[in-house]
Amino acid sequence: MNKFWPCFFMFWPVLAIVVFAISPSMGWWFPTEAFSPLGKQIDNLFYMILIIVGITFIGTHIGLGYVLWKAVDNKEPKAWFSHGSHNLEMLWSIAPAGILMFISLYQLDVWTRYRVQSKYPKDMLTVAEVTARQFEWRIRYPAPGKKLLPSPQPDDLYTVNDLHVPVNRRVLIRLKSGDVQHSFFVPGLRVKQDAVPGTVIPVWFETLEIGDYDLTCAELCGWGHYKMRGRVLAERQSDYDKYIKSLAHDQGYDGHNSDRDGSAELVKIEKATDKK
Amino acid sequence: MRPKVHLLKLLVAAIVLSPFGCTSKRGPEFASGKQTGLLVSAAQELVRSELKSSFGTPTSLVAWQVLPVDYGVFEGKATKFNGQDLVVSLKGIGSNAADRRLSNLSGSVVTNEAGVAIGEVTHYSPSDGAMRLSNTGEAKIESDTTVRVIGDGLQFGRDLYLRHCMHCHGVSGDGDGPTAKYFAVKPRDYRRGTFKFTSTVQGVRASRDDLKRIIKLGIPGTYMPSFMLLPDDEIVSLVEYIRWLSMRGEVENSLYIELSNDFSTEANKDKARAEFKKEVDNFAASQLPGKMSEIGRDLAETWSASEDEANLLLPKDARGNVDGDSIKRGRELFLNKDVGCFSCHGESGRGNGVSTETFNKLPNSTELSKVPGLFDDWGNLVKPRDLTTGIYRGGRRPLDIYRRIRAGIKGTPMQGFSRLEDQQVWDLTNYVLSIPFKAHSESKH
Numbered sequence: 001m002n003k004f005w006p007c008f009f010m011f012w013p014v015l016a017i018v019v020f021a022i023s024p025s026m027g028w029w030f031p032t033e034a035f036s037p038l039g040k041q042i043d044n045l046f047y048m049i050l051i052i053v054g055i056t057f058i059g060t061h062i063g064l065g066y067v068l069w070k071a072v073d074n075k076e077p078k079a080w081f082s083h084g085s086h087n088l089e090m091l092w093s094i095a096p097a098g099i100l101m102f103i104s105l106y107q108l109d110v111w112t113r114y115r116v117q118s119k120y121p122k123d124m125l126t127v128a129e130v131t132a133r134q135f136e137w138r139i140r141y142p143a144p145g146k147k148l149l150p151s152p153q154p155d156d157l158y159t160v161n162d163l164h165v166p167v168n169r170r171v172l173i174r175l176k177s178g179d180v181q182h183s184f185f186v187p188g189l190r191v192k193q194d195a196v197p198g199t200v201i202p203v204w205f206e207t208l209e210i211g212d213y214d215l216t217c218a219e220l221c222g223w224g225h226y227k228m229r230g231r232v233l234a235e236r237q238s239d240y241d242k243y244i245k246s247l248a249h250d251q252g253y254d255g256h257n258s259d260r261d262g263s264a265e266l267v268k269i270e271k272a273t274d275k276k
Numbered sequence: 277m278r279p280k281v282h283l284l285k286l287l288v289a290a291i292v293l294s295p296f297g298c299t300s301k302r303g304p305e306f307a308s309g310k311q312t313g314l315l316v317s318a319a320q321e322l323v324r325s326e327l328k329s330s331f332g333t334p335t336s337l338v339a340w341q342v343l344p345v346d347y348g349v350f351e352g353k354a355t356k357f358n359g360q361d362l363v364v365s366l367k368g369i370g371s372n373a374a375d376r377r378l379s380n381l382s383g384s385v386v387t388n389e390a391g392v393a394i395g396e397v398t399h400y401s402p403s404d405g406a407m408r409l410s411n412t413g414e415a416k417i418e419s420d421t422t423v424r425v426i427g428d429g430l431q432f433g434r435d436l437y438l439r440h441c442m443h444c445h446g447v448s449g450d451g452d453g454p455t456a457k458y459f460a461v462k463p464r465d466y467r468r469g470t471f472k473f474t475s476t477v478q479g480v481r482a483s484r485d486d487l488k489r490i491i492k493l494g495i496p497g498t499y500m501p502s503f504m505l506l507p508d509d510e511i512v513s514l515v516e517y518i519r520w521l522s523m524r525g526e527v528e529n530s531l532y533i534e535l536s537n538d539f540s541t542e543a544n545k546d547k548a549r550a551e552f553k554k555e556v557d558n559f560a561a562s563q564l565p566g567k568m569s570e571i572g573r574d575l576a577e578t579w580s581a582s583e584d585e586a587n588l589l590l591p592k593d594a595r596g597n598v599d600g601d602s603i604k605r606g607r608e609l610f611l612n613k614d615v616g617c618f619s620c621h622g623e624s625g626r627g628n629g630v631s632t633e634t635f636n637k638l639p640n641s642t643e644l645s646k647v648p649g650l651f652d653d654w655g656n657l658v659k660p661r662d663l664t665t666g667i668y669r670g671g672r673r674p675l676d677i678y679r680r681i682r683a684g685i686k687g688t689p690m691q692g693f694s695r696l697e698d699q700q701v702w703d704l705t706n707y708v709l710s711i712p713f714k715a716h717s718e719s720k721h
């Protein structure tokens with residue numbers, strides 16, 4: 001019974017090592033890998049932090065277990081009083097401070113690219129304005145061949161919950177809110193940005209593969225929060241152009257077009273041409 | 277030590293009671309409409325039992341074959357039937373779409389070759405075609421005859437409706453679900469069979485495609501969100517269920533109209549209860565069956581009309597060029613006294629026309645409203661659309677605006693303008709679509 005506590009505390013670091021060892025092959029990490037370059041960098045930051053806390057956790061617990069194990073047969077009636085030891089205090093203040101300082105400096109580069117507008121990539125395509133509202137994503141594209149302007153234009157194209165972007169291209173959306181605070185969250189691309197009423201926030205990302213990526217709201221915005229399901233569909237540039245053209249055709253539809261085939265009567269949801 | 281004991285007791289009580297929860301265990305139920313409550317109790321009972329036998333309950337739906345609803349049908353050959361267990365080979369199964377449908381089979385009705393209901397499916401195994409039936413009666417199925425299994429589509433629609441729509445639109449489609457009370461713009465009450473935004477001509481109901489479009493795109497400017505990403509078969513089933521709920525509401529209303537003359541509480545304050553019972557029973561025995569088939573026939577006719585290609589509203593003339601001249605002509609029409617758009621929408625299109633401040637006749641009534649403004653058929657105070665916002669509830673395509681002007685917004689004071697020439701409607705459309713940009717540039721200067 002004396003050995004119970006040392007064994008108990010030793011069990012956890014051993015379990016941690018086992019989990020660390022098998023999780024890469026079991027896929028026990030994020031639900032999907034990141035499908036954007038910045039997302040991969042963000043994942044690397046998470047991995048780095050995981051390694052640091054993993055080593056710390058295993059190290060401290062093995063230390064704790066070792067001390068307890070030694071103490072089982074310790075007949076010494078008096079304990080060693082370490083409180084107030086200047087050296088020890090210095091050690092466990094400076095070591096974590098150093099680690100935190102390292103993390104904060106190490107992530108600066110990614111953070112800047114992701115969030116600091118003056119450091120955004122220069123060659124970006126502004127695809128659309130996305131307005132979050134209870135409980136959907138309203139999307140405004142510019143007309144084919146035109147630039148997105150801050151205020152609505154007569155030939156703008158509108159859709160909802162279905163954001164198309166060209167693949168392998170840095171794209172920017174202008175994120176707004178129509179009512180309360182929402183959050184534009186695309187887990188597969190590691191994009192998450194709050195939509196704040198009264199502001200227009202530029203959000204950029206780049207998709208590495210053709211496919212559809214779930215878009216959800218990550219800010220509890222009311223009773224219908226769960227209804228805010230959308231998707232980001234990354235497609236070939238040519239398919240994207242075709243999509244914008246079909247939107248333009250639908251939006252200009254006057255019911256009298258000679259090519260009336262009924263297709264313009266109903267909104268069609270196209271499937272991604274290649275699944276990721 | 278005392279408080280601790282109490283805490284412990286409380287904790288134990290909480291753990292023991294938690295599986296029971298606080299809410300009632302009753303399943304979803306179709307609520308009666310307000311008008312039904314105006315009848316004497318015997319007549320109320322009659323309406324309820326009639327609705328139950330024609331439409332069932334949310335947990336046990338009835339497919340009334342007279343109605344133009346696609347309930348979902350599987351056809352098959354019966355090979356064995358012993359009064360409860362049926363062996364049947366259903367046609368068309370094996371595909372993904374059909375297999376998906378099979379998961380909604382339980383609860384469907386099985387009919388024999390003559391169309392007589394045999395029982396309800398409680399279990400079906402696709403591998404050997406064994407089907408177990410409940411609520412079976414005397415009727416027989418001969419071997420090697422055709423059987424039909426009816427209702428998987430409606431049940432699928434019901435499940436989806438309860439998940440996605442019920443909390444606003446209510447179990448019975450009365451627009452009074454638990455979340456409805458938070459809205460300034462009321463969720464649609466389907467029970468009149470009226471839907472505002474349609475592609476059909478004046479006086480005709482919404483088509484399936486109209487409902488589909490609204491479900492997919494939502495209604496901007498209201499709480500109706502977009503269900504763009506629901507798979508097509510789910511939207512199709514939802515549309516059928518919503519149409520069916522509408523028809524159910526209309527049957528209730530028709531029965532009320534039928535019964536209100538003789539059996540309203542208002543008119544019969546001093547009659548004895550027992551008398552009603554007899555008279556109502558009399559009515560039920562002699563007139564009701566004929567009345568119900570008449571109601572069913574009428575419904576079939578009106579709802580089928582909305583699917584008729586001839587009732588689809590399409591302009592004869594194309595929109596033509598959108599230029600300053602057209603917009604100017606549209607503006608003149610907008611301000612024209614005989615057309616009268618401005619009287620509701622206001623001279624600058626802000627939705628503040630003079631009729632929002634006067635006492636108007638209530639719809640389907642000769643009475644004036646008690647508060648100034650315009651009312652729709654559901655009795656809600658409605659604001660004429662502010663055309664400067666650039667939000668178009670029924671869609672923003674030129675065709676959508678054309679249809680709003682030509683056929684009106686059904687169930688609202690926005691009436692259709694059938695007298696205008698096509699080109700005039702297009703001029704108005706072009707003007708309406710230009711208002712947000714004009715207002716914008718005006719506010720800048």
Ligand SMILES: [Cu+2]
Binds near residue numbers: 132133181183225
């Ligand atoms: Cu939200």
